[in-house]
Amino acid sequence: WWGHVDPAPKDPILGVTEAFLADPSPHKVNVGVGAYRDDDGKPVVLDCVRKAEAKIAGNLNMEYLPMGGSNHMVEETLKLAYGENSEFIKDKRIAAVQALSGTGACRLFADFQKRYQPESEIYIPVPTWSNHHNIWKDANVSQKTYHYYHPESKGLDFSGMMDDIKNAPKGSFFLLHACAHNPTGVDPTEEQWKEISQLMKDKGHFPFFDMAYQGFASGYPEKDAKAIRIFLEDGHSLGISQSFAKNMGLYGQRVGCLSVLCEDEKQAVAVKTRLQHIARPMYSNPPVHGALLVSIILSDPDLKNLWLKEVKVMADRIIGMRTALRENIEKLGSPLSWEHITNQIGMFCYSGLTPEQVDRLTSEFHIYLTRNGRISMAGVTTKNVEYLANAIHEVSKS
Numbered sequence: 001w002w003g004h005v006d007p008a009p010k011d012p013i014l015g016v017t018e019a020f021l022a023d024p025s026p027h028k029v030n031v032g033v034g035a036y037r038d039d040d041g042k043p044v045v046l047d048c049v050r051k052a053e054a055k056i057a058g059n060l061n062m063e064y065l066p067m068g069g070s071n072h073m074v075e076e077t078l079k080l081a082y083g084e085n086s087e088f089i090k091d092k093r094i095a096a097v098q099a100l101s102g103t104g105a106c107r108l109f110a111d112f113q114k115r116y117q118p119e120s121e122i123y124i125p126v127p128t129w130s131n132h133h134n135i136w137k138d139a140n141v142s143q144k145t146y147h148y149y150h151p152e153s154k155g156l157d158f159s160g161m162m163d164d165i166k167n168a169p170k171g172s173f174f175l176l177h178a179c180a181h182n183p184t185g186v187d188p189t190e191e192q193w194k195e196i197s198q199l200m201k202d203k204g205h206f207p208f209f210d211m212a213y214q215g216f217a218s219g220y221p222e223k224d225a226k227a228i229r230i231f232l233e234d235g236h237s238l239g240i241s242q243s244f245a246k247n248m249g250l251y252g253q254r255v256g257c258l259s260v261l262c263e264d265e266k267q268a269v270a271v272k273t274r275l276q277h278i279a280r281p282m283y284s285n286p287p288v289h290g291a292l293l294v295s296i297i298l299s300d301p302d303l304k305n306l307w308l309k310e311v312k313v314m315a316d317r318i319i320g321m322r323t324a325l326r327e328n329i330e331k332l333g334s335p336l337s338w339e340h341i342t343n344q345i346g347m348f349c350y351s352g353l354t355p356e357q358v359d360r361l362t363s364e365f366h367i368y369l370t371r372n373g374r375i376s377m378a379g380v381t382t383k384n385v386e387y388l389a390n391a392i393h394e395v396s397k398s
């Protein structure tokens with residue numbers, strides 16, 4: 001039956017973790033996957049999560065959630081994206097369901113897009129998170145790309161991006177990273193977001209925001225929602241994928257939210273039932289534990305404050321590591337510019353290292369990262385930063 005099945009290619013991100021785990025070297029460093037580590041390189045469970053877990057210990061039944069997940073979790077999650085006092089929430093104009101983290105939210109949206117706008121395409125930034133391509137491909141939505149990253153400046157190709165938005169057929173779907181762009185760490189400024197929003201409004205495009213890193217760009221989840229708020233003020237219809245993998249450290253809990261801002265309550269009800277209808281034959285209903293943790297944390301003022309503090313601690317540690325990595329490479333006398341390490345934001349540094357240089361980092365130094373040169377700054381610590389800087393200098397100096 002299955003003789004014709006070839007092994008699948010390795011995932012460009014999760015395959016790096018597999019290779020890292022298989023390496024017996026005591027010097028190995030994993031700066032591949034975007035997962036936060038403390039300064040000892042250990043995974044972190046936030047205190048607010050531990051406290052929320054203590055509240056539910058022994059008190060929980062294991063019943064199914066509704067198809068759309070926990071309404072309480074969804075209500076609290078929407079406030080983070082749309083604003084605490086959002087008129088859209090009050091007017092019940094948002095169709096929203098709990099999703100299997102950011103990937104699940106994107107996939108649910110892609111399937112919904114295919115079903116109800118079957119001829120539409122999705123414009124995806126170059127580069128983007130590799131899984132975005134898989135998600136829309138598996139949903140049978142054809143993909144176009146738009147300019148985003150400017151390799152020479154290692155910053156935003158704003159004019160290229162604006163041209164592509166302008167030249168796309170009216171009413172196109174655009175995938176935007178709400179903050180802390182993955183993999184480049186390059187975000188538009190507030191002024192640029194305003195221009196992007198205006199142009200997209202003029203063209204009648206549909207913006208879909210993937211917000212996987214709310215809190216990791218500035219240290220403040222509220223500030224990191226700025227791009228979305230600009231689009232909301234400009235009166236867009238839009239969609240948002242939210243995830244608690246990174247900002248609550250709930251990676252394996254798979255908890256997130258998909259929302260679609262509709263024209264009125266009636267439309268929102270219809271869209272929500274259709275999203276549930278797509279979810280039902282795929283996974284029936286989402287898992288309960290992570291959703292409960294999120295709803296407890298976000299609805300308890302003390303726990304929410306603790307969470308906000310902990311997000312800031314994570315973001316600040318990463319910022320500190322950016323400075324340390326840059327200084328350490330410069331100290332070695334590298335003739336290249338490493339300014340972009342501190343200019344870029346969020347969890348990643350798009351280093352500019354070539355695939356061949358990355359291969360050398362892995363084979364000679366046991367340093368694991370994706371071949372596009374993306375360094376997960378969350379894996380850099382005061383203990384490995386010198387080793388990493390030295391290896392980067394070695395492979396980039398000639």
Ligand code: LMR
Nearest residue numbers: 013032033034035129182
């Ligand atoms: C990443 O980009 O490393 C993360 O979003 C993890 C993943 O699922 O790829």
